[in-house]
Amino acid sequence: MLQNFNSNGKLLLTGEYVVLDGAKALAVPTKQGQSLHVTTTNTKQIEWLSFDVQKNIWFQDSFALDQVFKTTLSNLIVRTPTTRLQQVLVAARQLNPNFLLHSNGVNVETYLDFPQHWGLGTSSTLINNVAQWAKVNPYNLLQLTFGGSGYDIACAQHNTPIAYTLRDNKPLVTPVAFSPSFASHLYFVYLNKKQNSRDGIAHYKVLRKTNLSTDLSKIDAITEAMLSCNSLSSFTTLMDTHESIIARLTQQDTVKSLFFKDFNGAIKSLGAWGGDFILAATSTNPTSYFNAKGFDTVIPYNDMVL
Numbered sequence: 001m002l003q004n005f006n007s008n009g010k011l012l013l014t015g016e017y018v019v020l021d022g023a024k025a026l027a028v029p030t031k032q033g034q035s036l037h038v039t040t041t042n043t044k045q046i047e048w049l050s051f052d053v054q055k056n057i058w059f060q061d062s063f064a065l066d067q068v069f070k071t072t073l074s075n076l077i078v079r080t081p082t083t084r085l086q087q088v089l090v091a092a093r094q095l096n097p098n099f100l101l102h103s104n105g106v107n108v109e110t111y112l113d114f115p116q117h118w119g120l121g122t123s124s125t126l127i128n129n130v131a132q133w134a135k136v137n138p139y140n141l142l143q144l145t146f147g148g149s150g151y152d153i154a155c156a157q158h159n160t161p162i163a164y165t166l167r168d169n170k171p172l173v174t175p176v177a178f179s180p181s182f183a184s185h186l187y188f189v190y191l192n193k194k195q196n197s198r199d200g201i202a203h204y205k206v207l208r209k210t211n212l213s214t215d216l217s218k219i220d221a222i223t224e225a226m227l228s229c230n231s232l233s234s235f236t237t238l239m240d241t242h243e244s245i246i247a248r249l250t251q252q253d254t255v256k257s258l259f260f261k262d263f264n265g266a267i268k269s270l271g272a273w274g275g276d277f278i279l280a281a282t283s284t285n286p287t288s289y290f291n292a293k294g295f296d297t298v299i300p301y302n303d304m305v306l
Contacts, residue, residue, distance in 0.1 A: 006035045009156075010027060012271050013268075020204070023220060031303075052116060095144070121156065162175055186280070188301065
């Protein structure tokens with residue numbers, strides 16, 4: 001028997017960091033994602049193969065079924081891709097005691113549609129796919145393993161942009177109509193550096209204020225304004241305002257002030273600052289500008305977003 005599961009990648013357009021504290025965030029699923037394929041066997045093993053976008057194997061391992069679930073989450077020390085995968089499987093069993101309980105073995109293959117270093121959700125798409133396979137709540141599986149706000153799980157499951165809010169640590173996901181008339185002037189640029197979102201979250205938690213209500217309200221208003229924005233100039237102003245708020249809260253310099261002071265337009269960090277993709281908004285195609293500065297991955301908005 002063959003089972004197939006698919007999940008979308010993600011990009012967080014507003015609300016980075018503060019989404020953890022209840023701010024309304026705007027997130028979009030990407031056309032590139034990850035698939036997971038499960039075939040039953042009689043090997044008494046979990047045979048796992050993970051393929052990158054070039055169809056090369058980037059991870060391979062096998063686990064004896066009668067051994068992998070003998071450990072507990074509290075006893076697992078996650079230091080390698082193997083122990084991380086074990087953690088995900090053990091957590092899935094904890095949430096669903098029948099997961100693989102009567103299995104005689106499985107072959108699992110995963111396929112990424114995007115380069116791993118892009119930060120579009122290698123982890124979140126895996127979590128969402130395993131959750132579908134194990135028939136468990138993906139948000140609960142995320143919290144038992146990688147942690148985070150969960151917006152990436154929502155993107156994995158939705159084929160439209162979403163507004164995402166945490167209320168009492170529970171996700172509120174609303175599909176939204178975000179298809180700006182100026183989308184042809186928006187570009188995603190890869191900064192040639194993979195950013196660990198868990199490190200970014202840890203940094204933010206150390207610095208964040210006890211009372212964020214004013215800043216959260218401002219971010220909520222920016223997200224709402226972006227959803228109804230009908231001009232590029234207004235959108236760039238919202239981007240700049242958002243950047244200044246997050247820069248102050250996280251005590252970081254904006255990416256524009258660090259690398260792109262002479263850019264004719266607005267630049268906004270996405271997700272954890274310091275790596276992965278930025279959003280650039282400008283009236284003219286900026287590909288040559290970014291290429292000249294050593295950034296070769298410049299993707300038009302409509303080529304990236306589902």
